[in-house]
Amino acid sequence: MIERLGLLVFQPAQPGSGWAVILLVGxxxxxxxxxxxxxxxxxxxxxxxxxxxxxxxVWLLQRVREHGVQAWVLELGSLTLHWRADxxxxxxxxxxxxxxxxxxxxxPAYLRAVEDASKGSLVWLWxxxxxxxxxxxxxxxxxxxxxxxxxxxxxGLTAVxxxxxxxxxxALAAGMRYLLLALVGSLAFLMGVTLLLxxxxxxxxxxxxxxxxxxxxxxxxxxxxxxxxxxxxxAFPLHAWLAPVHASAWTPVSAxxxxxxxxxxxxxxxxxxxxxxxxxxxxxxxxxxxxxxxxIWGGLMAWRAAKLKDVVAWSTVAQLGxxxxxxxxxxxxxxxxxxxxxxxxxLQLAAHSLAKAAMFLAAGNxxxxxxxxxxxxxxxxxxxxxxxxxxxxxxxISLIGLPPSAGFTAKWLLLHAALAAGQWPWLxxxxxxxxxxxxxxxxxxxxxxxEDAPLHDYRPVPWGxxxxxxxxxxxxxxxxxxAEWPLALLRLAGGAx
Amino acid sequence: xSQAWLPLATLATSLLVVPAIFALPERAWRxxxxxxxxxxxxxxxxxxLMVVGFYLGHSFEFGFTVVDGVRFLxxxxxxxxxxxxxxxxxxxxxxxxxxxxxxxxxxxxxxFGFFSLCIASTVGISLAxxxxxxxxxxxxxxxxxxxxxxxxGHPRALAAGSLYLRYTLTGGLVLxxxxxxxxxxxxxxxxxxREVLADLxxxxxxxxxxxFLVMLLGLGVKAALVPLHGWLPRAMVAPAxxxxxxxxxxxxxxxAFGIVRLVYDVYxxxxxxxxxxxxxxxxxxxxxILYGSIRALAQEELKPRLAFSTVxxxxxxxxxxxxxxxxxxxxxxxxxxxxxxMKVTLFYCAGNYAEELGIHRIDExxxxxxxxxxxxxxxxxxxxxxxxLPPVAxxxxxxxxxxxxxxxGMPWVIAVLVTSSxxxxxxxxxxxxxxxxxxxPEHGRGxxxxxxxxGRLETSGWLLWPTxxxxxxxxxxxxxxxxxxxxxxxxxxxxxxxxxx
Numbered sequence: 001m002i003e004r005l006g007l008l009v010f011q012p013a014q015p016g017s018g019w020a021v022i023l024l025v026g027x028x029x030x031x032x033x034x035x036x037x038x039x040x041x042x043x044x045x046x047x048x049x050x051x052x053x054x055x056x057x058v059w060l061l062q063r064v065r066e067h068g069v070q071a072w073v074l075e076l077g078s079l080t081l082h083w084r085a086d087x088x089x090x091x092x093x094x095x096x097x098x099x100x101x102x103x104x105x106x107x108p109a110y111l112r113a114v115e116d117a118s119k120g121s122l123v124w125l126w127x128x129x130x131x132x133x134x135x136x137x138x139x140x141x142x143x144x145x146x147x148x149x150x151x152x153x154x155x156g157l158t159a160v161x162x163x164x165x166x167x168x169x170x171a172l173a174a175g176m177r178y179l180l181l182a183l184v185g186s187l188a189f190l191m192g193v194t195l196l197l198x199x200x201x202x203x204x205x206x207x208x209x210x211x212x213x214x215x216x217x218x219x220x221x222x223x224x225x226x227x228x229x230x231x232x233x234x235a236f237p238l239h240a241w242l243a244p245v246h247a248s249a250w251t252p253v254s255a256x257x258x259x260x261x262x263x264x265x266x267x268x269x270x271x272x273x274x275x276x277x278x279x280x281x282x283x284x285x286x287x288x289x290x291x292x293x294x295x296i297w298g299g300l301m302a303w304r305a306a307k308l309k310d311v312v313a314w315s316t317v318a319q320l321g322x323x324x325x326x327x328x329x330x331x332x333x334x335x336x337x338x339x340x341x342x343x344x345x346x347l348q349l350a351a352h353s354l355a356k357a358a359m360f361l362a363a364g365n366x367x368x369x370x371x372x373x374x375x376x377x378x379x380x381x382x383x384x385x386x387x388x389x390x391x392x393x394x395x396x397i398s399l400i401g402l403p404p405s406a407g408f409t410a411k412w413l414l415l416h417a418a419l420a421a422g423q424w425p426w427l428x429x430x431x432x433x434x435x436x437x438x439x440x441x442x443x444x445x446x447x448x449x450x451e452d453a454p455l456h457d458y459r460p461v462p463w464g465x466x467x468x469x470x471x472x473x474x475x476x477x478x479x480x481x482x483a484e485w486p487l488a489l490l491r492l493a494g495g496a497x
Numbered sequence: 498x499s500q501a502w503l504p505l506a507t508l509a510t511s512l513l514v515v516p517a518i519f520a521l522p523e524r525a526w527r528x529x530x531x532x533x534x535x536x537x538x539x540x541x542x543x544x545x546l547m548v549v550g551f552y553l554g555h556s557f558e559f560g561f562t563v564v565d566g567v568r569f570l571x572x573x574x575x576x577x578x579x580x581x582x583x584x585x586x587x588x589x590x591x592x593x594x595x596x597x598x599x600x601x602x603x604x605x606x607x608x609f610g611f612f613s614l615c616i617a618s619t620v621g622i623s624l625a626x627x628x629x630x631x632x633x634x635x636x637x638x639x640x641x642x643x644x645x646x647x648x649x650g651h652p653r654a655l656a657a658g659s660l661y662l663r664y665t666l667t668g669g670l671v672l673x674x675x676x677x678x679x680x681x682x683x684x685x686x687x688x689x690x691r692e693v694l695a696d697l698x699x700x701x702x703x704x705x706x707x708x709f710l711v712m713l714l715g716l717g718v719k720a721a722l723v724p725l726h727g728w729l730p731r732a733m734v735a736p737a738x739x740x741x742x743x744x745x746x747x748x749x750x751x752x753a754f755g756i757v758r759l760v761y762d763v764y765x766x767x768x769x770x771x772x773x774x775x776x777x778x779x780x781x782x783x784x785x786i787l788y789g790s791i792r793a794l795a796q797e798e799l800k801p802r803l804a805f806s807t808v809x810x811x812x813x814x815x816x817x818x819x820x821x822x823x824x825x826x827x828x829x830x831x832x833x834x835x836x837x838x839m840k841v842t843l844f845y846c847a848g849n850y851a852e853e854l855g856i857h858r859i860d861e862x863x864x865x866x867x868x869x870x871x872x873x874x875x876x877x878x879x880x881x882x883x884x885x886l887p888p889v890a891x892x893x894x895x896x897x898x899x900x901x902x903x904x905x906g907m908p909w910v911i912a913v914l915v916t917s918s919x920x921x922x923x924x925x926x927x928x929x930x931x932x933x934x935x936x937x938p939e940h941g942r943g944x945x946x947x948x949x950x951x952g953r954l955e956t957s958g959w960l961l962w963p964t965x966x967x968x969x970x971x972x973x974x975x976x977x978x979x980x981x982x983x984x985x986x987x988x989x990x991x992x993x994x995x996x997x998x
Contacts, residue, residue: 343564382607382644390519402639403637419681450655451649481569484561484565
């Protein structure tokens with residue numbers, strides 16, 4: 001497993017690739033600062049400039065394809081920080097860029113449309129957005145616990161900052177609660193890191209994998225690390241903070257948060273398990289059980305949620321449950337099952353990121369246009385806002401896991417992996433999850449198709465906002481059929497190095 | 498010679514129409530009509546091209562890898578080709594009909610967009626070359642028909658839509674589980690690779706039997722096998738062209754077609770026979786045929802009666818393939834097409850009566866034959882075909898079903914056929930009697946519920962001509978059953994391919 005994560009590297013990094021990584025990490029931050037100075041009023045400059053880091057990632061991916069995994073060591077005085085770039089991390093970086101681009105392109109028009117966007121908080125949006133993307137890049141690329149901690153902390157704080165931007169009372173209350181929990185999570189993570197450092201005296205993942213021995217110290221450390229990460233990932237039963245935060249945050253921020261921030265914590269957790277406790281099958285099943293509970297509880301809550309944004313937020317809890325099923329399918333299973341589960345997990349992550357971002361954007365459009373927040377008030381929306389609803393629907397197809405979408409292909413792989421591993425209960429969980437997600441999504445549609453609804457005041461959103469949501473949603477659909485392309489890259493990285 | 502582009506182009510014609518329709522403004526109904534009709538014609542031509550190529554021995558295949566070990570595969574074979582032909586023919590007819598039917602009603606853009614998507618799904622289903630691709634379009638069909646079922650947007654339509662989804666999504670999920678399990682067992686099976694499962698050996702037979710039942714459960718929902726049929730009569734709230742399409746070629750047929758694929762192209766008829774799966778199908782089909790007919794008898798409205806008749810008639814297809822032997826196979830396959838032609842005619846007629854005269858209940862039909870002679874004639878053809886009277890297409894189906902029953906050594910099936918035909922007669926003949934022999938408003942007794950003069954003829958030409966055309970086709974399919982390219986001829990070719998292997 002460890003070589004799949006690109007952690008075993010024997011050859012020196014290619015010339016120029018070090019600069020590429022610095023660009024990858026630094027560019028989003030620079031662009032964020034630039035955004036604060038220029039304050040773009042249109043979406044297209046954000047798209048244009050945001051393509052730069054993407055191009056760098058494409059270039060670096062080409063290097064990785066030709067020469068295998070790239071790895072670097074950064075010496076800062078007595079500190080050494082380890083980094084690596086393989087196909088998986090670069091694909092995750094590209095996913096980050098796509099979602100961040102969509103949010104950034106969406107933001108200017110959105111901020112003009114919402115009333116509570118005060119001038120003061122507007123200044124902060126762009127640098128915070130840039131910092132968030134930078135911290136995500138750090139997390140994807142980091143190969144030691146200290147670098148991961150830095151990325152995680154930075155990400156948590158910027159995410160809280162972004163959540164507080166609307167400045168309303170609910171946003172402040174939800175944001176402060178989020179801050180508190182994020183800090184608790186970070187503290188648990190830090191304690192785990194310290195424990196490992198004290199026991200084995202090193203923090204790079206490769207080294208730890210070699211020297212760490214199973215025993216109480218490792219288990220306690222892993223429990224602390226995982227607990228902190230799962231809290232930040234809103235895994236059941238540590239999910240309660242998620243829905244209120246999303247309900248009051250700005251739409252592009254919600255999209256970015258649900259699509260990426262939560263996934264980053266999941267990524268770190270899975271990585272640590274695969275590196276440090278690759279045989280802890282029983283504990284992994286426990287995490288799988290948490291995932292199962294999340295799928296069912298999140299689905300039920302989304303089904304009975306009254307507000308549209310709550311539906312979308314609770315659906316994130318449920319969808320994260322699918323990802324948690326990756327733990328029991330990957331850890332301690334035969335390679336027949338693990339190979340499939342590996343691809344299924346990452347495809348599910350990408351599918352959910354794109355679909356959830358699109359769904360938040362589409363839901364934001366609907367809410368802006370109608371000025372209501374309850375699902376029941378969407379009556380008649382299908383005639384007035386067909387495009388927003390279409391984007392919502394396409395994203396929903398991927399969330400439910402209906403073909404032809406990335407969500408479906410991922411579910412196919414996860415089902416196949418569960419069968420191959422002989423872990424039948426997950427089949428039932430996936431099946432129930434599918435039905436529940438269909439139930440909460442079609443509840444929205446059922447209201448929108450009502451014909452004799454009273455006419456509210458409504459103002460259509462600019463078509464550009466609808467277009468962004470539609471493009472992101474369609475990409476989650478297309479990925480379902482074109483999944484072989486990224487997955488083949490993953491396989492390549494596993495075989496090479 | 499392999500021409501990959503042809504099946505792909507056929508699929509793309511109806512698929513690409515969808516965004517084009519959504520891009521057109523709501524009021525541009527002329528542009529939309531032109532777009533729809535030309536796409537339907539192009540598709541018909543493409544299918545014709547494939548038919549010719551197929552007769553010349555060309556093979557058409559298009560595929561790419563979706564994920565490791567799973568292929569998206571479009572492949573042309575005789576069975577798929579006939580289904581694609583049926584769907585493109587009825588698309589053309591129903592598009593014309595729908596343009597007339599929905600004149601001046603709201604949300605036409607949405608309707609035609611999803612209508613085209615629905616057709617694209619049926620084409621995908623017919624050209625699918627393996628279970629994964631089949632499943633893909635099978636689910637897409639569910640999604641694209643939901644907006645059509647709830648099109649009217651009133652509470653009854655919304656409730657029916659929810660019920661429809663509950664049935665079909667659960668069915669689709671069960672099918673998915675079965676397909677994934679089969680995939681985990683043997684990997685990707687292209688339709689026609691029958692040896693794969695047969696080679697597994699007797700140890701796997703209980704498992705294969707169980708998997709077949711799981712998949713049958715999934716497919717049976719759309720095929721409206723009793724007791725999974727509950728959604729079908731309720732879905733009648735949809736506009737008439739939707740009901741026509743749903744019953745003739747789209748949803749219900751997709752289920753039946755899936756069962757045909759499963760028996761012939763995945764398990765193979767020999768293995769199905771060996772596993773005792775055919776007996777299961779015979780029993781289920783028999784129950785469904787009788788139950789549907791009895792329920793149809795009790796309906797007082799026209800569309801629900803036709804709906805229960807569909808429940809019963811579609812199971813003739815299942816019954817046919819469950820009879821081991823070439824004649825049974827011919828009967829099942831030929832009925833796949835015949836039922837489509839006849840049922841679509843009947844639904845067009847029901848729509849015509851409702852649009853022109855406001856008739857929904859059967860007892861309002863008195864004397865309608867004089868007011869709307871062509872429609873009533875078409876209805877008569879369809880109804881007589883459903884009963885199985887020569888020379889309408891339905892007779893051919895029933896004749897071969899009887900032969901198949903004898904060949905399979907199950908003479909009791911003939912008793913079922915006779916009973917069912919009697920029941921068919923019992924619920925269709927009174928309607929014909931009312932149409933032609935009872936005095937009604939046209940003879941000065943009472944009034945039509947809501948008469949509108951939609952056209953110069955008995956009703957609008959948009960509604961009338963598709964009705965007449967499909968009625969003519971169902972007549973011709975029976976009269977010219979012995980000619981080449983007739984449904985019977987195609988079914989015989991397929992059956993020969995099935996048994997002489």
